[in-house]
Amino acid sequence: MILTFIAFISPSNAKQTKPISEIFKINHFWDQIYEWRSKTQELQATQLPLPASASWPMVLAGILCFIASSISSAGGIGGGGLFIPILTIVAGLDLKTASALSSFMVTGGSTANVMCNLCTKSPKFGGKSLIDYDIALSSEPCMLLGVSIGVICNLVFPEWLITILFAIFLAWSTSKTCNSGFLFWKTESEEKRRNGFGETENGCCGESIEESLMGHQQVCKLRIPWLKLGVLLLVWLSFFAVYLLRGNKYGQSMIPMEPCGVGYWILSSVQIPLAVVFTAWIVLREENLQHQALTLEGQDLCRDEPSKKLIFPLMALLAGILGGVFGIGGGMLISPLLLQVGIAPEVTAATCSFMVFFSSTMSALQYLLLGMEQIQTALILAAVSFVASLVGLLVVQRAVQKYKRASLIVFSVSIVMALSTVLMTSFGAIEVWRDYKSGKYMGFKLPC
Template sequence: MTTTACLFHEVVGLILAAGGGIGGGGILVPTYILLLDFPVKRAISLASVTVLGGAIANNLLNARKRHPDHDHRSVIDWTLILQLEPMTIAGTILGTLLNKALPALLLVILMVALLSYTAQNTLTKANELNQKENEAAARVREGETNSKTGTSFNCGPWCFWTAEAFMIIVIFVFVICERRSLLRRIDSGVPIYSDIVWTKANTVRYPCYSMGAGLVAGLFGVGGGIINGPLMLALGVHPAVASASSACMILFTSLTATLSFMAFGILVPDYAIFCMLVGFVSTALGQLGMSVLLKRYQRNSYIAYCIGLVVAISAVAMVIESIVAIMHT
């Protein structure tokens, strides 16, 4: 009965998260802890591999989609990804190291605080988008009325730390080179197909934000999308683009976190395979469902609401988990 309940909560959470293009790890972690009685750190590693399965499904479905307002552009903002994702991966590596070092109860408390803040901001943004859509719909109706009358490795400690350090160095070199390339394109007047208006200042500021998202992904096994998705909305990215771009970034971030957990020997292989399959199937269903809703109602605020709702549910679930943890200490 417990396993069935866990599977139900997992599938529902992933379907909802898929609508916003985020991983849903904030729902998965307390589900694995409370219903399957996994230790916090092992639950986080399983959430990471589940999110990875969902990210694979998301990207397979998003690969051919176009930008809602610019048909010549992909719905995935590759310029945005190239600026943000390397620093997200660097943050993920650091986050997995902190995950191993910090007490489990502290991880839960930090996650609750972060998710509560993010949920409030994201749902506020969703309400703003919905209000604009209502006003636009009212103008259309008014126009129609007027016309009628007239969108686990095994590796020694030296091997492991050398590999981790090498990855971080490579990432920072890539970030510097990519930033210089983008700035040259800006200076030369080459068109940059992105929802962000890039400047010298935000090519530094936004990647730093994204590194924080990666740190959260590594610490809590949430894939980074639960922070990057709301971040993109706050930066003015179209909801559909934020969803697809966030899902693309989650693929790399969750893969990095999963490999790190394997290196630490935290990930359970048998459970991991099953969780990845559940993540893949549930996310595919959620993506297809959201596509039907968007096609029928043309309401992009639904994506923002999905993101905000998943973050809010995650915060509530982690509050419950933190109370249970405190009661057992």
Template sequence: MKAARKILRVLVGCFLGCTVISAQANPSNGTATGLPTADPNSVRGRGTAPYLITNNTGNVKVWPALALNGRNIAATTVSLVGGALANAAGVGGGGLFVPMFNLLLGFDAKSATSLSQAMITGGAITSFFYNLMLQHPTQKKPLIDYDICLLLEPALLLGIGAGVVLNVIFPSWIIVILLTLLLTYMSYRTTSKGISTWKAETKKAQAAPPPGSLSSMMDHSLSDHEMQVISNEHRQSPPDNVVLAAAARASISANLEVAGENEVALSMPHSPVSAGGQEVGEAPFRRRWRRTSKAKLMFDTSLIPRRRLFEVLLVWLAFLVVSVLKGGSKTPSVVGVRSCQPWYWSLSALQVPLAIFCTALVARRLGQQHHKRLSDGDDYHPDELHFGPRQLVTYPLIALVAGVIAGLLGIGGGMIVGPLLLELGMLPQVTAATGAFMVLFSSSLAVAQFALLHMIPLYTALYYGAVCALSGYIGLSVVRYLVKKSGKSSLIIFSLAIIIALSAVVIGILGGIKIAHDFRTGAYMGLQKLC
């Protein structure tokens, strides 16, 4: 209950703060731009006072003001639930947020898209810092796989750009049908993956020894380092000393449980121990053990790859510069480049060598690491993705196709990349953390473009971004607790399946309504002209 009250206070504080600032920026006799206030009932009959802003394209945007009413309360509830599920699964959740802003709050399609990206960015920032210093479940490396991010993201962004061009050409009814079918299939595949993983985890748990047994304590109580010390202590001992070694390990486990987090002093018997009539040990030995604290184990700053993060930042800035100069259907160019002009196509084509160059640099480094590992006889871990010559070509091509599909159907790449990473064999925890980082990469890129062009309702974006950040933390914490308590990482896969299924239902219903409306009104439903 205390946590719930804290969360409620944070939400109310964010909402009231953004409401007050929004009201100060948009007084009743005009706005910050000096434009007269629009009729309160002119924005789709919402009854909330809208505010006006002129972006650098010369168009006047009419946005509903952030106010304490039933619609914003309902939208906050949807944001909390959707944000928790989406961030726990490592996806954006735009399939839920765009219809929420468009239909529930009355924003136009472009503004709804920008607000959705702001929400996704807020949740992705929370996910990034939450996962930043967490360790891989089975290996001594970060939970986020930065190598796969750097390998896939340039090709994914390139594919999204090509898909957006196709999105302009294809009629909306084809896009809605394809999107609904794709999300339904992805939901089915993800659910099947979750069920199979659940069964495998259940079978493994049933085959494991009881928690209180000696073998269980031997297998799970000590770290690899502690086991190595024990092995070194008894390496020169007679074969009969194996029994003593097992007893010592059980004693260590019991002492660790009693002593807690700090130093533990372990003592062996001082008197000789006989086994089969022979003395096993005469001299007493005493060794001090230091158990790694939970805080250090959970938040290890050595797991932060500063060089990888710097590389990600450079790639992000490179694509941001090209995107801002080029513009697009929803984000005009800052230098006045119009669609279908020679400069537009030149800047669009510039993304191809940029993506190839970034991908080639990462692939070269990963290929060298792969060759070194093979030369040293270092086999890949069963839960680790291989980066051989074949994979270094296949993975970016998969990301390129996924980006084209995402851009064509108007969704983020997370809903496609997440299930694909699971199919490639990545662990659910790593998939969610890596997918969330890739979502942060792409969504922050979009938000930066919208913000530079003044195409985003600032205070509404701040409020709902904060809501999604908070809900993301709640979702991550709850799912991590459940996974730790149950030992079933398949719960993360089910979260991904649920958010994809919800998006399929929402888009299918709303898209079906729009298709029916276009058909009744005789709207043109053929291919559109690109220029």
């Protein structure tokens, strides 16, 4: 940006030196992208009588989103960091419409993940479900609170600061996730050398998705903890009611309310005691159950030590804040954090997809109830994401079973994060460049 500023104030030097000419090539590249977006937006307008999904830019965006969803599903990530740039750059949609469609796509993909994971047992983890409901319970309230805080920060921070923070944090997370993947790969290689390359005692590392979907209903019923699901649903309904009454960041709400008025901030602050009460009750309940288990068995308690009780809520709060600031789901941000504290890749992917399901359905229903347009397009893209997630899960699970390498899940997370870093940073740079050229104010703003 500094060199570009010099190029603008020194046009004569720009013609004489090669670096400045290269800068003008970059500027020309941004202008070409803007021209592409303008043309696709004009095409959408000329085809207004037809469904938005019938235009060729939307079809191309749907194909790219199918690929993105199939890759994202393997790591239990929603994929919003890929969907939004694709819909805005390729399909030429505005950010508000792209965010709404992305929430439906994430909902479709996470629904497929949760369906498969609920009906999948893993002999590797003692025949238990891959979803760690305790982590989801203790993390979900703080994640929802963090998203609300992050959305307010998103309105206050300038675009250039959000873009820089996003690039730095996601680049760091991608690096850490890649390192975790290599460590898992090295550990798996050592285990293979010790145990040989034959099949394990049970023949595979877990039940396949096909078997899960073809009628193991009795296993599913035995494995689903209805009480914990009920508590999660209660948390979901409580925050959803606050979101509907308060309205979203675009000023839409179910009741007439003055933006940034007293009622707005009272409803916003209600989320803090909600998250604190739910988290404290869940943590204390888990601690009591742990003491009972220590008395009776004293086994399988390594992940729920008292010293680690607050790790997951704090990580969820951080992931929610960053997700709200950057405009993406928290799944992409909490997955690397879970891997860093030693949670197995299979458990991380299943648990993250379970948490993403609750947050994405809340966002999608909020858009729907507040008068969202292009509902048909949203449902089509959600179905596309649902099918793509099933395909991605099937391929990755077969690869994990065949090669006995759960690190493939970690590498899929790394791929999604790296692509999201490039796309979201480029998209943010385009928006910053447009604001700079138009002379728009680029400092900090009020939240309303």
